[in-house]
Amino acid sequence: MKIAVCIKRVPDSETRVKIAADGKTIDEAGVKFVMNPYDEFALEEALRRKEKAGSGEVVVVCLGPAAAQETIRTALSWGADRGVLLQADSIPADPFQTATVIAAELKGTAWDLVLFGRMAIDDYSHQVGPLVAELLGLPCVTAVSHLDIEGTKGVAEREIEGGIEVVNFSLPAVLTTDKSLNEPRLPALKGIMAAKKKPLEVKPVQAGTGTLEIVALMPPPERKEGKIVGEGAGAVGELVRLLREEAKVL
Amino acid sequence: MTTLAVLEQRDGVLRKISYEVVTAAQRLGGTVEAVVCGVGPVQGADQAGKYGADKIVTLTNPAFARYAPEACAQALAERAKQGGYQTVLFAASATGKDLAPRVAAKLGVAVAADITDVTTDGGDLLVTRPVYAGKALLKVKVASRPAVVSLRPNVFTPVERRKAGAAETVAVNVPAGRVTVREIKTAPAGTLDVAEAQVVISGGRGLKEPANFKVLEELARAFGGQAAVGASRAVVDMGWRPHADQVGQTGKTVSPSLYIAVGISGMIQHLAGMRTSKVIVAINKDKDAPIFKVADYGVVGDLFEIVPKLTEEIRKLHG
Ligand SMILES: Cc1cc2nc3c(=O)[nH]c(=O)nc-3n(C[C@H](O)[C@H](O)[C@H](O)COP(=O)(O)OP(=O)(O)OC[C@H]3O[C@@H](n4cnc5c(N)ncnc54)[C@H](O)[C@@H]3O)c2cc1C
Ligand SMILES: Nc1ncnc2c1ncn2[C@@H]1O[C@H](COP(=O)(O)O)[C@@H](O)[C@H]1O
Numbered sequence: 001m002k003i004a005v006c007i008k009r010v011p012d013s014e015t016r017v018k019i020a021a022d023g024k025t026i027d028e029a030g031v032k033f034v035m036n037p038y039d040e041f042a043l044e045e046a047l048r049r050k051e052k053a054g055s056g057e058v059v060v061v062c063l064g065p066a067a068a069q070e071t072i073r074t075a076l077s078w079g080a081d082r083g084v085l086l087q088a089d090s091i092p093a094d095p096f097q098t099a100t101v102i103a104a105e106l107k108g109t110a111w112d113l114v115l116f117g118r119m120a121i122d123d124y125s126h127q128v129g130p131l132v133a134e135l136l137g138l139p140c141v142t143a144v145s146h147l148d149i150e151g152t153k154g155v156a157e158r159e160i161e162g163g164i165e166v167v168n169f170s171l172p173a174v175l176t177t178d179k180s181l182n183e184p185r186l187p188a189l190k191g192i193m194a195a196k197k198k199p200l201e202v203k204p205v206q207a208g209t210g211t212l213e214i215v216a217l218m219p220p221p222e223r224k225e226g227k228i229v230g231e232g233a234g235a236v237g238e239l240v241r242l243l244r245e246e247a248k249v250l
Numbered sequence: 251m252t253t254l255a256v257l258e259q260r261d262g263v264l265r266k267i268s269y270e271v272v273t274a275a276q277r278l279g280g281t282v283e284a285v286v287c288g289v290g291p292v293q294g295a296d297q298a299g300k301y302g303a304d305k306i307v308t309l310t311n312p313a314f315a316r317y318a319p320e321a322c323a324q325a326l327a328e329r330a331k332q333g334g335y336q337t338v339l340f341a342a343s344a345t346g347k348d349l350a351p352r353v354a355a356k357l358g359v360a361v362a363a364d365i366t367d368v369t370t371d372g373g374d375l376l377v378t379r380p381v382y383a384g385k386a387l388l389k390v391k392v393a394s395r396p397a398v399v400s401l402r403p404n405v406f407t408p409v410e411r412r413k414a415g416a417a418e419t420v421a422v423n424v425p426a427g428r429v430t431v432r433e434i435k436t437a438p439a440g441t442l443d444v445a446e447a448q449v450v451i452s453g454g455r456g457l458k459e460p461a462n463f464k465v466l467e468e469l470a471r472a473f474g475g476q477a478a479v480g481a482s483r484a485v486v487d488m489g490w491r492p493h494a495d496q497v498g499q500t501g502k503t504v505s506p507s508l509y510i511a512v513g514i515s516g517m518i519q520h521l522a523g524m525r526t527s528k529v530i531v532a533i534n535k536d537k538d539a540p541i542f543k544v545a546d547y548g549v550v551g552d553l554f555e556i557v558p559k560l561t562e563e564i565r566k567l568h569g
Binding site: 011013014015016017019026037038093094095096097099121122123124125126127129130131133134135139140141142143145155157158159160161162163164165166167168169170179180210211212213214215216217218219220221223224226227228229230231232233235236237239240242243244247249250 | 317319320342343344345347348350351352354355356358359360361362363364376379380381382383384385386387388389390391392393394397427428429430431432433434435436437441442443445446493494496499500501507508518519522525528529530531537542543544545546548549550551552555556558559560563564567
């Protein structure tokens with residue numbers, strides 16, 4: 001099995017967001033960056049599929065700044081065979097540009113699977129996977145929470161409102177992974193040592209500007225100062241009154 | 251200027267979220283053309299006129315009995331290319347999140363995804379989207395024509411604004427595609443999805459054990475079919491509740507009218523999924539729990555005393 005996994009370097013979800021002086025980006029000082037949590041499911045799935053097939057290659061692809069080499073090394077320490085950093089000073093604000101650069105890198109290789117996370121936890125865009133699939137002309141299933149593959153036939157499950165969709169597809173395919181798909185491994189020390197020797201190719205890229213232009217990054221509106229209605233069951237009467245008369249939601 | 255509002259159906263019945271799409275579309279001014287993919291007539295589609303659709307187009311194809319991602323995307327992209335539309339609007343529902351990028355890619359652009367506000371300023375389309383787990387809002391100018399936009403569910407409350415709602419049916423000739431839905435495993439009848447409910451009551455580790463969620467289920471029932479029970483990741487990871495119920499960064503994003511967090515501390519990743527709720531109530535025994543910082547109303551104390559009392563009061567109202 002030849003599998004590509006696209007991983008994004010994102011701020012850790014605990015990060016305190018401080019808006020930079022340009023008013024459009026976050027201030028990265030002191031921010032800890034990690035592999036996008038959803039991409040961990042994609043990487044784990046790729047490694048398991050390769051192990052099960054007994055042969056193949058897992059290649060991680062990341063578009064990001066030079067520092068994203070660290071993110072790729074993490075993936076290599078889990079067991080990926082090699083990494084490609086599509087190096088740009090910054091990640092484009094327009095996901096179509098990101099997808100275009102990634103698709104250009106993936107094109108021309110006969111992948112069995114190309115895996116993505118369901119979404120990146122920084123931009124919440126939910127789209128680079130299906131955009132790349134369209135650009136490569138490959139079938140795509142998004143937000144996969146369960147997966148069976150037999151030869152070139154796949155069956156995936158995805159959560160929809162009030163149920164689960166069971167989807168048939170054919171390989172080669174692009175899949176985006178959701179949380180329930182698997183339990184990502186913890187890298188072993190051995191893997192961390194091995195990762196240092198694995199190939200990591202750095203390719204400078206130039207992404208276009210696209211059609212989404214950031215006007216401003218703003219703090220979320222302050223929620224109106226809430227109030228503690230009271231303590232214990234005795235406060236419930238007042239809570240219900242407030243929900244009815246003040247908030248008007250009952 | 252025309253907006254193409256993409257509606258959703260399941261089993262031949264229009265999904266309610268469609269009215270939110272039409273409502274957002276009519277906010278942009280100009281005319282609204284609503285479009286839905288179906289095998290034949292879609293029950294409820296005629297209602298789109300009530301929320302501001304000037305015209306309702308049903309694209310029919312035998313593949314549209316269930317969601318057919320590739321066939322739908324092709325049919326919609328072809329429509330979007332013909333029409334001189336300014337904007338194509340989707341719901342950022344499970345289906346919309348899958349479909350919108352496919353259509354956008356065929357138009358050579360990105361989706362301005364999961365937005366919570368949209369305005370026009372002169373000729374510009376400006377959208378607002380929560381990023382970094384809701385810790386910031388990004389204001390984005392969308393320059394493409396058409397602009398492809400998806401709307402966070404439950405944010406654009408349907409507003410009635412009666413328009414002509416003229417109906418048109420067009421049989422489209424598109425291949426079924428390589429990705430097909432063979433089955434939908436539905437949740438037990440009567441269970442409402444947390445992403446769609448008007449009231450969401452979520453429980454966390456404070457519930458102590460899985461069986462205690464019945465306390466929340468009773469409260470949900472007291473709301474008479476409008477409420478769903480959600481969960482924090484902590485209890486989902488312990489296997490107490492299904493993943494479908496998880497609210498937060500690695501679960502669902504919800505924006506109900508009323509969100510009640512019970513025995514949930516309110517870590518940032520949980521807030522990511524619920525902070526755009528209209529009214530937030532927190533019940534927690536720890537007065538310093540971070541959930542009280544985002545809650546409009548808080549009650550400090552033991553949930554096992556407070557929730558049954560609340561159930562009783564709500565029952566009286568709905569009784
Ligand atoms: C990458 C990542 C993604 C994540 N995604 C999510 C996500 O999608 N959703 C999510 O929820 N979390 C998510 N988390 C986990 C999150 O950080 C918290 O660990 C989790 O939300 C805590 O769940 P909890 O509030 O149920 O548990 P706790 O934090 O343990 O809180 C339990 C609360 O119950 C209260 N309590 C206890 N007993 C009672 C009682 N008798 N009456 C009243 N109150 C009581 C306590 O005071 C406490 O505040 C994520 C974490 C990471 C790192
Ligand atoms: N800069 C990037 N480099 C590599 N993969 C990316 C990048 N941005 C997004 N992705 C992939 O696309 C998925 C969805 O991201 P998004 O569409 O930004 O929410 C992520 O989970 C990654 O798998």
